[in-house]
Amino acid sequence: MDEIIEIYNKLGGIISQEDFLKKVDEKVDQMSGLCDMRTAAMLVAHDLGVSETETSTQKIADITPESGNVRLIAKVISVFPAKEFNRNDGTVGRVANLIVADETGSVRLTLWDEKADIVKTGDIEIGQSFQISGYVKEGYSGVEVNIGNNGVLCESDEDVEASVASTNIEDVKNGMGDLNLKGKVLDVSDVRTFNRKDGTTGKVSNITIGDETGKIRVTLWDEKTELASELNQDDSLEIINAYARENNFNQQVEVQVGSRTLLKKIDEDISYSENFTPISDIIPGESYSIKGSVSGLGDLREFSRDDGTVNMVSNIYVSDDTGRIRVALWGDHALLVDELDIDTKVEIMDAFSKSGFNDEIELSAGNRTRIVVL
Structure with a gap:
């Protein structure tokens, strides 16, 4: 109780002690047992707008391997299942991991024993925001925050904007x-x-x-x-x-x-430009995107697979300024042969190259291929 009163004393009399303790009890009930009295008191103080005290939190971008004990509020963006392991003393430990983020970045949380059990029971979901208190150390994938039985992992009402660094x-x-x-x-x-x-x-x-x-x-x-x-x-x-x-x-x-x-x-303009390969540069065993004009049309035919199902195939030829190549159209792509004419402009994305008849290089357009008729 002394810790709770100490937190209350830092509020500067903006609320009566009786009302403060009542809000703390309400917070504990609201969090369904995920929150101890001290953490609930910190959350109530935070709700009341007190930040320049022990209750103040850090941003994830400011966490370094030397940060020691940290407090933060962050949103869960990924949950990993809890695992058990045997300690040297013969006891069984539990560990689980979360990825959490705020508007400045993301960090991995490692939960131990009783805190890991919260993951096991399904009480943590992606999108929840949590008040977190733990100690920082260098993990196998970088800086992480460890939360043991004396740490804090308590749901917060705060709406956290999660931001994570993206890989090109x-x-x-x-x-x-x-x-x-x-x-x-x-x-x-x-x-x-x-x-x-x-x-x-x-x-x-x-x-x-x-x-x-x-x-x-x-x-x-x-x-x-x-x-x-x-x-x-x-x-x-x-x-x-x-x-x-x-x-x-x-x-x-x-x-x-x-x-x-x-x-x-997301509401973000992401630019992308297709990389088209000149036909003369195509070699077997790679995936390519080409653009050019239809310079030859074959017939549509059906055939039976080994499993008894029926598939379709047709062939077209496409030419650009550097050469001409045969393209086998499989499945639904095969129906395009009835819609195309000589000199129709096409873009064929992600077709696989191989050596065909007389070792001539050809492209195979299957279910991984996208075709645009211009």
Whole structure:
């Protein structure tokens, strides 16, 4: 109680002690047990506009490895599951991680034991704001704030504007985690369902985003696919806490979006310009974007796959100032052959090159390819 009265004494008499203690009790009840009396008193003092006291908070951008104990108010942007581990003394410990942000940046929180249990029970969700008190140390991925049983993690009513540093698309490398990106939506695929090995059904969708440094394919899994139906070409999108991995099909790095990733549309003008390759520069085994004029049209034909399903394919030729190349159109793309004429201008994005008949290089336009008829 002495700590509570000490905090009250710093308010300068702007409220009676009785009313202050009543508000503290209300705050504890409001936080459903996530908040102790001392933290509740600090939050009440903050609500009353007192900042130049022990209750004052720091901004994430000001946190350094030498900061020691810090207090901050930040919004949760990602939640990682709690894990158990064995200590040297034979006891079992628990640990969990959050990524939180304020308007100045983001930082990882490491929660230990009782505080990690709050994650395990599902009482922390993306988008919540928290009053945080912990100690700073250098972690495996940079500066992090550690919160043990004596630390503070208490929900706050304050509306926090979260800001995170973004990686340029050209800098995304295989294996990167805690990945934040901003990009313009270039393409959105339909949501597909699939069966997992354990018999459950999953959902997947793909989008392509670009910034001024390049473009990248993004894979959305399960509940995150719901956003795909809300996206349109040229929307601006922010992705927080994704990870990158190499695609086994073409060895290209892609961004993976799972349950711990935050996606949101943003009102920001992101510039992107497609990088078109001259036809004469195309070599086998790469993905290319080309633009030119249709200089040849083949027939549409259907064929049966090994699994008994029916697919379609057609062929066209495209020419630019440097050469001419055959393009195989697969699936729904194959129907374009009936809409095109000689000299029609087209842009074909992300078609895969290979050696075809007589070792001539050709492009294959499949479900990863986007075609624009001009």
